Amino acid sequence: MFYEVFVRSFYDSNGDGQGDFAGLTQKLDYLNDGNPATTTDLGVTGLWLMPMMESPSYHGYDVTNYKATEPDYGILAEFEAFLAAAHARGIKVIVDLVLNHSSSQHPWFQQAASSPTSSFRDWYRWSSTIPGTGPGGGTVWHPRNGSYYYGVFWGGMPDLNWRNPQLKAAMWDATRFWLRRGVDGYRIDAVKYLVETGNTLENTPETLSLLEEYHDSVKAVNPNAFTVGEAWSNTAAVVPYVLNNRLDACFEFDLAQSIISSLNAGNPAALRAQLDLVDRSYPQLQYATFLTNHDQNRVLGLLGGDLARMKQAAALYLTLPGVPFLYYGEEVGMLGAGVDEDKRKPMQWTAGAQAGFTTGTPWRALNPNYAQFNVATQQADPASLLNHYKQLIRLRTAHEPLRKGYLLPVAASASAALGYARIHQQQAVLTVANLGSTAVSPTLSLALSTLPAGTYQVTELLSGQAAGTVTLDAQGAFSNWAATLPALAANHTWVLRLAPAVPTATTGALAAFAPKLYPNPAAQQVRLELPASAAPAQQQVQVYDLHGRLLRTARFAGRLHTLDTGTWANGTYLLRIQSGPAVSVQRLVVAH
Template sequence: MKFRLLIISLLAGWGSAQANQLTFRVDMGTTAVPAGGVHVAGNFQAAAGFPADWNPATTALTDADGDHVWEATVNVPAGTYLYKFVNGNGWNTSELVPATCGITDGGGNVNRQVIVGGSAVRLPIVAFAGCAPQLRFAVDMTGQTVARTGVHVVGNFQALAGYGSNNDATALPLTDDNSDGIYEVTISLPAPGMFQYRFVNGNTLAGAETIPAACGTADATGTLTRVVNATAAVNTTPSYCFGTCTACNGATLTSYPTYWWNDAVFYEVFVRSFYDSNGDGKGDFVGLTQKLDYLNDGNPATTTDLGVTGLWLMPIMDSPSYHGYDINDYKAVEPDYGTMAQFDAFLAAAHQRGIKVILDMVLNHSSSQNTWFTQSAASTTSPYRNWYLWSPTDLGFGPFGNGWHLRNGQYYYGAFYDGMPDLNWRNPQLKAAMWDVDRFWLRKGVDGFRLDAVRYLVETGTTTADTPETLGILEEFHDSLKAVNPAALSVGEAWTNTTAVVPYVRNSRLDLCFEFDLASSIISAVSTGSPTALRTQLNLVTSLYPRLQYATFLTNHDQNRVFDGLGSNVARMKQAAALYLTMPGVPFIYYGEEVGMAGTGADEDKRKPMQWTAGTQSGFTTGTPWRGINSNFGTYNVASEQADQNSLLSHYKKLIGLRTANETLRKGYYLPATSSAASVMAYARVFNQEATLIAANLGSTAVSGSTLSLAMSTLAAGTYQVTELYSGQAAGTVTVNAQGGFSSFATTLPALAANETWVLRLRSTTATSTASAQPAFAVALYPNPTAGAVRLALAAAPAAQSQLQVFDLTGRLLQTRSFNGNSYALETSGWAAGTYFVRVQSGAALAMQRLVVER
């Protein structure tokens, strides 16, 4: 029995970090309850210590006093949770949650949602399959420095709604899920009423906004507050600017932050395989330094270099393996690569050429030979014991099979394999040591980190991926990183579907994550010749991520090389490159991709030596390479392709140069465009008053006489000169209409060949106005995202009548309306879930907003 208690204690310790009580309550007075009882299921269950999420039979509610109100209380970390009640113990008797008080999952299923902050939450009683009155708070934080602890709302509604005591600043956080600067939260009320509230920047009342007298109402203490009369089924407060009486604009379609990495093109390097300077068959720091001029010689006037401005180095730290993802010493370099002094010299040389350098950082696990682990394994009383996860028995779970391994009579957890024991991120000493490692490298001058396997940092019960605690660790990582270098980049490997990746780049966690679904969609589109799935995926990515803040690529060191995936077809390879180097996001090139390196099967064969020449060992080494050279090196190598202006390498150089030279390709927002040819993938990038229009023929035959259309944009009306940037040819002129769009534009270029991509720059010659000349026009939409009605609010009532237009991402005009005054109610029922553009014009003033509709 003592043994069993120890295991239970271990699992409970994993799931109780910063736990808060969450009480569910449902009224079954009008519903017959079966013998199976009443349950609640959702994505809170694993965090609360139950075996798995969304199990309709494990989290039972009780009705001890026979009042037909069934209750259950669980302990969960702070976070946002989805749930629904089940009358019985199977999904066939789960409630149908009305859309007015639920969140759609995109597949027609609607769930309830609760946000848990820093105190207990006791949800109001709600009828089974019914809705309590909904109250949505919204505040515009544009221009504010949001506190690390987030934005909260306080008031005299909190005790009634079950969110701690009134004016508890820790209980009810707001979120900005669509990065428009407006922080929002929706709660349920037990009854309608008039309530007073204030917003708090942070989680203490010291950060509460000061409400101006013009819109303030004194509470019992004399403090001025905002007031909401919540008498309807759904109630929404205006999204006032923090501390003001006016509605602000939020982040408009053209107003979003960009960073140095949005101007960069990165290159992923496996040092062991890049260039060997001393003939031992292994690449090294000196060899990498010697080849920097190939990557970027620092002189923009030359054309011999590739032109990349960022390097991601796969692990360079001391490791017993060839790949380096099992680290012995986080503050030492791999001896095969050279000395720390040689690394420092490389870093200085890269920076001299304007190249930023980020390092692969492995936070999830260390090597089993790391002294931290050997001391942890040596004794149950070792001070390092709890730096790893130990159990007296085999607990039998893991993300890739059983992750528990026997050592000295006990079992340790290593999700990937026994040579990579997982670090215990709940241990404060381990955490401090890892933050010290990050600071060590940042102070050396590295520009950030690529984080390996970020989904698996903290396990909760048997849930091994994407836990709230993992997201919390990444928030701490963000703070540690930015405290040393506010401009440092963090990019994560969260290898899963797009929707599950997005939380990793929200709430000050990671700056970027790799977009795996988009990468596979690009390769599939080029292979099949159809743009349909790629268009859908690109629209999804644009809808969900903060604008431009994700990493694009084709394949990396864990995947079969893209050249093999495309059947060694150079034309298709060129088109895949043209797509991701002109799309939004931050592009990453896997070393050798630009010359057509092959590699499938074993990981070592995906990471073979770089192909520099057609000579002995492909110019990689004068000795015996650590892994055999690819058989295609005689044709696909740097020296041969540098001499051929039509080569794949020359193509990459040209595309990187175009991206570097054109701000629209680096910072422009995305708009879908259309082509009259079914095989053509078209989209636009717009920045300030210039656009780049991409037209990629994915088909196997040339397209002649096709036309391109763009429904709307923020471009000013007028005539635009069109130039095809890749070839430098004039491509005609296009007239942009008052909506910033055009229809059926035919270029003066020859036919668009199979697998050819046009990069068309639109530059104004006679634009009738510019964005800077248009009067400021503050428009706010709330709630945003929405599942129903949206209120459009202008900061002040314009003198002229206002015109409203709504477009979907396909460019289809959905609605045109005219209204007077400073507000308008826009109904979205019947619209599909997705992103829409709302355009409002009054006289010469124009504003554009993004609206996200959820179902």
């Protein structure tokens, strides 16, 4: 669970009105105090710091020195002290890495612009004329000393020329610099724009190839380093960035938008469709979930100030697969819209002077809602948005299905209810969200799963209430089950834990029936191997989609069978394998 921090706006330690590394260090106990037994901290286990390298701008996305900290935030030693304090609490730290462009004030660019014969000239892209426009017809070629240089965002951020081997070597060196000082990975800004090919400015094969080199460079220093990319595109365009050892994950912008639009519509249809697409598209669940970030209007405003919807949005994305990211202040209902500075206002700590952010004058005016929407006030209110976030994050940490489980749709009898299951080994967590305006008591059905047959105790985790029992058949399915809970109120959510109570198909001879599928994920042929205890009679394998629709059936003799998935669509499948009376359901991921 990551928390996105804009250091300038988080906490000011010296009264100059700007947040800094020392202030961030002082507030680490709010984020995670390092003691799993306490419940006063937020419980996040990762931080993403927006740009913290030297830059002339407030935001830091135009870097002037890739091996220096931003002076407003503190010196390198203060950053390293922050890193050590975070690691001592079990918090990993990734930082923004701007690979696409530098500042126009960077010495590299200053030398490149000084003369066409400069040894740095080819570190950027130059033209004697204006070759064309950029995305949306925008200006991307900017005049300088009789020539034009390429900068997709604005003239102050000239794009780096990744076709130049010296530039590439310098950037890989900078990447290794921070990893060797203990940084745990990177968020890659504007990743889809790295290498242009002719008039194709984004998502080029050369960009994808470059990221494979980047992966190797990073993992050589720290094999466990985590990389997440900002490829702000539709889902289909994002997926290639996490394939072939490129990035570990990418932000799922379409999913974030579908959560917000479905909540505002009071109808789960858009979110249900996007979840289905996401699950079919990412073979290894390699996506990052979030609601909004520093480039978008803050989510409380997008949801019309409705705190019930805010709580429901949190419950949705924190119970879904993927790596969740929380934008600072979202947990207390900060507002922000319009120019970027107003989406990145100072953190609201208290109802006191300057919201407890600084003893001086804040670098940007505070939100007017800080008197009610702040950490201190909400910590004291058990029903607050902040305490709701704390509870959800603790539940995600405590229950493996919420961190590791694969996703299955759960059918709900009420049209306004969205249901899905996260399944890991012999446990499951079901989320049921009522997006409508009236209370519902839905019956729930799960068409097929890898859960063993048997009776399961059901507990609603948010309230701690017992919700009855449910019996799963040999296919790990149940139909028209109703929780023994009061009606599910409008914009409220159940998080239901299923724990085995009375297994019926995991003892005796049936327990030994555990077929193997390999390779998994598969690109072409899959070998199905039955255990030695399998009955000598004819065997059968049935292939289902995640909605329980039968796609194909094959019968075979003996313990071995080969499936050719070459014509199957990418996605996740459930295979019901039967040998005599023994039945097992296995999950197979197909990724060509």
